[in-house]
Amino acid sequence: MDKPLIKITVQTEDFSLADEYQLLANTPGCGAVLTFSGLVRDDGSTQLQSLELEHYPGMTEQALTDIALLAVARFKVKAVTLIHRIGTLTPQQQIVLVGVASSHRREAFQAGEFIMDxxxxxxxxxxxxxxxxxxxxxxAKHTDAECAKRWDLS
Structure with missing residues (x-):
């Protein structure tokens, strides 16, 4: 198997879902592309004005890379794109992109869910x-921890 392509970005600016999809779709041997774009959500009850995202530079990128490498090893995917925005965002703006290219859909779906969890x-x-x-x-939400726990191999 060729070395998987991994793209990790932490940025303030928005991203183009179409451009990122095209990059993944052009991965050699790709038969499936999964993309997930998370948005800043306001359920109406909180009257959210904005969401401010902070990170630990260097450590965040390394953690995202480690997560992508785990997904590549576990699900044998061909490429992973992980973009997370920081700074101040308003409702309905894109906050995160998880993209996976694989030979088959099952690996793409599983890897994408694993990465997000x-x-x-x-x-x-x-x-x-x-x-x-x-x-x-x-x-942190208890439900997020429960979702991630199901992937543990112990």
Whole structure:
């Protein structure tokens, strides 16, 4: 198997889903491309004005690379793209992209889900929500930890 392509980016600017898809689709031996784009969400009850994302430079990129390498080893995918935005974002803006190219759909779906579950629990990223009523840091969700736990091999 050729060495998998891994693209990790932590950035303030938006990304083009179409451009990232095309890069993955051009991976040699690719038969499936999975993309997931997460958005800043406001369910209406919180009156979210913005979401501020902070990270630990260097450590965040390494953690994302480690997650991608685990996915490549576990699911035998051909390419992984992982883009996470930082800075201040407003509702409906793109916050994260997970892209996977593989020979077959099953590996692409599994790797994408694995990457997202691990990203939510293992990446040094912090969110501060700015509401109409004030600001506060967003706590880690118990459900995210449960999702990531199902991938553990122990």
């Amino acid at each position: 691990y990203l939510k629990t293992k990446a040094p990223l912090w969110k501060k929500q700015h509401l109409a009523t004030g600001s506060d840091w967003v706590d």
